[in-house]
Amino acid sequence: MRAIIFSWEYPPRVVGQLSGYISAMSTQLAQNKVEVNIVTYDDSATGQTTEPSGVKTFRVANPVRNHIGVLTWVLTLNQEIERAAADIYYESNKQVDLIDVHDWHFIPAAVTLKNGLGIPFIFSVESLEDQRSPNANASYNMAIKSIEWLGFYEAKRISVKSEWMKDEVNRIYKVPKEKITVISTDPSVWIEEILKLYGSMAEAEE
Secondary structure, eight states: EEEOOOEEEEEEEOOOSSHHHHHHHHHHEEEEEEEEEEEEEESSSSSSEEESSSSSEEOOOSSSOOOOOHHHHHHHHHHHHHHHHHHHHHTTTTOOEEEEEESTTHHHHHHHEEEHHOEEEEOOOOOOOOOOTTTTTTTHHHHHHHHHHHHHHHHEEEEEESSHHHHHHHHHHOGGHHHEEEEOOOOHHHHHHHHHHHHHHHHHHO
């Protein structure tokens, strides 16, 4: 199996807990014979590297340097995320099973790749705009929520880390519960559950 993982942070760039989670997950996936390609952001250390685990990391910079907010930063960066993922796709002879998008930032790229190249994606949710912002119904925040909605609509599967988050995704975005998979945070089973989810994606495309 060959997977591409989108994350807006990845070591050595650490903003929150997501960076460490993606690092641990990608290493475990590689140990279970998944070819893992991380596509992430870094303005100072761009290019491709291969880690001792076998995980390949592709770091891209934003072509636009100055931004008025996170929304313009995300939308201008997505074209570079698309380019890096498309390079992986063509260099692998078009053999990519899935994209796993962590949080909303790179949903536009995932949707473009799904519709343009036929690569299905998982939307792995860390948080929702309604939870992050006290002004979630302001126009700026609604633009971010529209990207979240697009991800929920276009994704083949949704991944969350709790039953509470599953209920929130269903309540706020009306996503059918059968489309949402809860991945346990128990370290003894979590990677097996991710592998099962990845496997179900690959089987559905056969």
